[in-house]
Amino acid sequence: MSTPNQSPSPTLAIIGCGKMGTAILNGLLDTQPTTTTTTTNNNPSLPRTFIATTRSPTSLQRLKTHFQATTTTSTSPTLTILPSTSNPSAILTADIILLACDPTDIPSLLTDPDIQTSLLTNISTSTTSNPFPRPKLLISIAAGWTTTALLSLLPKPTPTHTQKNIHIIRTLPNIAAEIAQSITAIEIPSPGTVLPEDVDLAEEMFQKIGRTVRVRPEQMDTFTVLGGSTPAFVGVFVEALVDGAVAVGFGREEGRRVVAQVLRGVGDLLLGGEHPALLKERGTSPGGCTMGGLMVLEEGGLRGLVARAVREGVTVAGEMGREDGKLVNGTRN
Numbered sequence: 001m002s003t004p005n006q007s008p009s010p011t012l013a014i015i016g017c018g019k020m021g022t023a024i025l026n027g028l029l030d031t032q033p034t035t036t037t038t039t040t041n042n043n044p045s046l047p048r049t050f051i052a053t054t055r056s057p058t059s060l061q062r063l064k065t066h067f068q069a070t071t072t073t074s075t076s077p078t079l080t081i082l083p084s085t086s087n088p089s090a091i092l093t094a095d096i097i098l099l100a101c102d103p104t105d106i107p108s109l110l111t112d113p114d115i116q117t118s119l120l121t122n123i124s125t126s127t128t129s130n131p132f133p134r135p136k137l138l139i140s141i142a143a144g145w146t147t148t149a150l151l152s153l154l155p156k157p158t159p160t161h162t163q164k165n166i167h168i169i170r171t172l173p174n175i176a177a178e179i180a181q182s183i184t185a186i187e188i189p190s191p192g193t194v195l196p197e198d199v200d201l202a203e204e205m206f207q208k209i210g211r212t213v214r215v216r217p218e219q220m221d222t223f224t225v226l227g228g229s230t231p232a233f234v235g236v237f238v239e240a241l242v243d244g245a246v247a248v249g250f251g252r253e254e255g256r257r258v259v260a261q262v263l264r265g266v267g268d269l270l271l272g273g274e275h276p277a278l279l280k281e282r283g284t285s286p287g288g289c290t291m292g293g294l295m296v297l298e299e300g301g302l303r304g305l306v307a308r309a310v311r312e313g314v315t316v317a318g319e320m321g322r323e324d325g326k327l328v329n330g331t332r333n
């Protein structure tokens with residue numbers, strides 16, 4: 001329901017509503033305002049009508065069970081859950097399409113003729129009260145898929161359907177979206193390719209599952225590693241910390257809980273502006289145990305190793321989604 005100063009809300013179709021789609025939908029269904037709202041009254045409000053599609057009967061049932069409370073109410077927000085055979089009708093109805101299936105499923109999805117027709121059908125030509133009177137907005141969360149690569153799969157313009165009917169925004173959330181603590185990159189689009197208010201809208205959508213950062217296209221591979229791979233890197237570091245503690249008699253479960261709370265506290269300190277070097281300086285005293293442990297990490301080349309892991313990840317991220325399908329994680333010279 002829109003207020004007098006607010007535009008009516010658009011319809012969002014989540015195509016491939018798996019783990020990440022579900023996390024985003026959970027956030028968007030939450031009616032609590034975000035703390036960092038950027039959308040102005042000139043912009044469309046967040047979607048309040050949702051369509052979610054998924055492929056297998058098992059996933060479909062999982063979604064229906066998870067969102068039972070929303071699908072059985074007739075008041076806003078409304079959610080319709082459909083099988084992937086209904087992708088064309090879901091996309092036709094939607095103003096915004098969230099592309100949330102696996103990266104490997106994208107070529108077959110976007111080159112499907114019925115889906116292409118739906119993507120290119122601007123609903124503003126067929127209804128008089130269109131809440132989103134402009135081209136369909138395709139928001140991708142697929143890792144490794146650049147905007148250019150996505151565009152290359154879409155049909156070439158025809159006299160009746162022009163490619164200008166689709167605007168694409170590339171984004172990348174991370175695994176903490178599941179607890180509304182993602183850091184999501186919103187790629188800054190090339191000038192003139194996307195309306196500025198649609199970038200604001202995408203940003204506000206992702207602020208429902210955490211924080212956002214606007215990233216230039218050439219920085220997306222680096223963000224993919226920093227935002228996307230860091231949880232796995234930290235996971236390995238946590239395992240090593242806990243193994244060390246277990247080796248000298250500490251309980252494994254207890255050790256994991258201790259380190260998790262430490263990470264939460266350190267994360268908040270860093271977000272509050274604490275410099276990482278100060279975390280080290282404030283935690284070390286002459287002849288102390290932290291300094292002793294740090295000496296071992298420095299001797300082992302931890303900094304160089306971690307930075308190299310980031311650089312290797314960025315190299316691989318830049319080669320993902322290549323058309324020749326060649327695996328890029330082989331050994332290098």
Ligand SMILES: NC(=O)c1ccc[n+]([C@@H]2O[C@H](COP(=O)([O-])OP(=O)(O)OC[C@H]3O[C@@H](n4cnc5c(N)ncnc54)[C@H](OP(=O)(O)O)[C@@H]3O)[C@@H](O)[C@H]2O)c1
Nearest residue numbers: 016018019020054055056059084100101103142143173175
């Ligand atoms: N998970 C993360 O931490 C993370 C982080 C950043 C970005 N991403 C991106 O988010 C996307 C989804 O990842 P995810 O972890 O949520 O994967 P996921 O749980 O496997 O979800 C993908 C969903 O897409 C469905 N699907 C596949 N083909 C479809 C089609 N043609 N039409 C409709 N639905 C279809 C799958 O259905 P079935 O299960 O029935 O096959 C599944 O429910 C990926 O592109 C990934 O790169 C994920």
